[in-house]
Amino acid sequence: MENPASGSLVDIALTDVLQVLSINRKTCTLYLKKGSERGEISLLEGQIVDSRSGDRRGELAFFHLLGWERADFFISSTPNPGIEPSIS
Numbered sequence: 001m002e003n004p005a006s007g008s009l010v011d012i013a014l015t016d017v018l019q020v021l022s023i024n025r026k027t028c029t030l031y032l033k034k035g036s037e038r039g040e041i042s043l044l045e046g047q048i049v050d051s052r053s054g055d056r057r058g059e060l061a062f063f064h065l066l067g068w069e070r071a072d073f074f075i076s077s078t079p080n081p082g083i084e085p086s087i088s
Contacts, residue, residue, distance in 0.1 A: 005075040014066060017073065022046040029078070034071035041065060042083050049085040058086035 007017075014032075018041070021028060025046035032039040032053075039053035041062065051062035 005077070007073060009069055009071045009073065014068065014071075014073075017075075018043075018048065021075070022048075026075075026077075029076045031074045031076065032065055032068060032071050033073075034068050037068075039065045039068070044083070044085075048087050050083050050087060062087060 009017075009032075017030065021030070021043055023046070027044050027046075028042075030041045030043070032041070037054065039061065040051065041048060042050040048062065051058060051065060053061040053064050056064055
């Protein structure tokens, strides 16, 4: 059985994943992988507070990740330690 906390952006849009996490007020980190690129989006109680991709951080990283298609994702219910909000 597939882990319900992981999937592919072939099957669902990143915006849809984020909407479900937001509506459910989740505190988590969404890890993304596309080829050799990696990214992450951190949420606290459903609010996006940080995003990273390569040397990008904050809104720049977030909008970069929104453009990814055919990426794999994994949702960790444990937030990334030491989250420093970069998105308000």
